[in-house]
Amino acid sequence: MLSHEKLWERKLDDPINCLEVGKPFLEELSEENDILIGTTAGRVLILNQDKPPEVLLETKGGSVQALQLYDLTGQRALDLVVGDSEGVITMFSRQQILSKQEIGTAVTTIDIFKDLDQGYEIIAGGMNGTVTGFQPHEIFWSLKVAEESAKIATLHMKGRRSPYIHCILATTLNDPFGQSMAVLLVCDGWQFVHFLRGSNRILSLRVPTVICSMAAGRFLTHEIAHRYSKKDTTKPKTISDLDKAYKDKQVLMAGEDGCVYVMINYEIHQLFNVGFRLTKIIGFRPSFLKEDEPDLVICVGYANQALVYRGDKRICEIATADWPHNVTVGDVNADGQDELILGLLDQTVQVYRWIKTE
Structure with a gap:
């Protein structure tokens, strides 16, 4: 169903701490997107096939750990959010520094939370287990998620745990009553996924392992939805229940144990095991997928390969010279x-194109 072809690659002189694709600061995209690379000494590099890497901008701060593109100013151009190892988030608009915010700990991850009224918050996770929500000129709230984890941990989970925020997912999900809600999912070094609304923890689910990465999308086939519905014997399932589980947005969670888990109706199920420790998953939809086909998911971690899954089936393997970071x-x-x-x-940065196979 899916194959790949390497289009080009480039060996850099700098470490690749984080990647983003886009064309910042332009109101209209007139050419191909660039690859943005966060690296050392507060520098963001810009890379495409035709030119060597260049320094797009510098924060004059620490090593860049996270990048996000978003229209912060409402001027129809993508602005750039840069988080660094010194706990400073620098926001750039039209290649000028718009503002800076400090969260008091090294930044580990950044996402953009969009509410149902078209408002937004920048969400930053930190090394000390804190999550902070803010806009360019104001910090709104902060929550020590690691302390929340420690509060609800059972006796056999006690012990030293890494507090740092592994991943944040800002998305919209249906609540148990079928109403859409904007929510933050946050995972730290404990075996929980926390649901936040601002600084309020509204729900925490126990998971089998520490979660390193999350993705939202529609990842289930009819067969998988039916299989997991049969496992849940708490109540009888109707055709509409199955249809809802299949059509509703799901959340995938990548674990340190090498398993990818799926959340269906706020229950956690193992979907597949890649056989190595995972560090990152992303969902995507090639344009040739039919409307009723599920999203695909790319998995990378402690192995010299990137794997692509459809549902719980591996459909593509890409061998690499080193671990995809x-x-x-x-x-x-x-x-x-x-x-x-x-x-x-x-x-090394590698670029591949997808090829549909029968």
């Missing part, structure tokens, strides 16, 4: 199709 997708050659971009530990 970062992964993203985006149209970097202006062909209307999203390519796969891998950042390897050996400081």
Whole structure:
């Protein structure tokens, strides 16, 4: 169903801490997207096939740990949010510093939370287990998620745990009554996924392992939805229940144990096991997928390969010279199709295109 072809690769002189694809600061996209690379000494590099890497901008701060593109100013151009190892988040608009915020600990991850009224907050996770919500000129709230985990941990979970925020997922989900809600999912070094509304923890689910990465989308086939509905014997299932589980947005969670779990109706099920420790998963939809086909998921971790799954079936393997440290997708050659971009530990950026096979 899916194959791949390497289009090009580039060995860099700098480590690849994080990747993003886009064209910041332009109101209209007139050419292909660039690959943005967060690296050392507060620098963000810009890379495409035709030119060597250049320094797009510098924060004058620590090593860049997280990047996000979003229209912060409402001027129809993508602004850039940069988080660094010194706990400073620098926001750039039209290649100028718009503002800076400090969260008091090294930044580990950044996401953009969009509420149902078209408002937004920048969400930053930190090394000390704190999650902070803010806009360019104001911090709104902060929550020590690691302390929340310690409060609700059972006796056999006691012991030293890493507090740092492994991953944040800002998404919309249906609540148990079928109403759409905007919510933050947060995972730290404890075996929980926490649901936040601002600084309020509204729900915590126990998970089998520490979660390193999450993705939202529609990942189930009819067969998988039916299989998991049969496992839940707490109440009889109707055709509408199955249809709802299949059509509703799901959340995938990548664990340190090598398993990818799926949350269905706020219950956690193992979907598949890749056989190595995972660090990152992302969902994507090639344009050739039919409407009723599920999203695909790319998995990387402690192995010299990137794996692609459809449902619980592995459909593509990409061998790499080193561990893929970062992964993203985006149209970097202006062909209307999203390519796969891998950042390897050996400081190589690789770009692949997808090929549909029968």
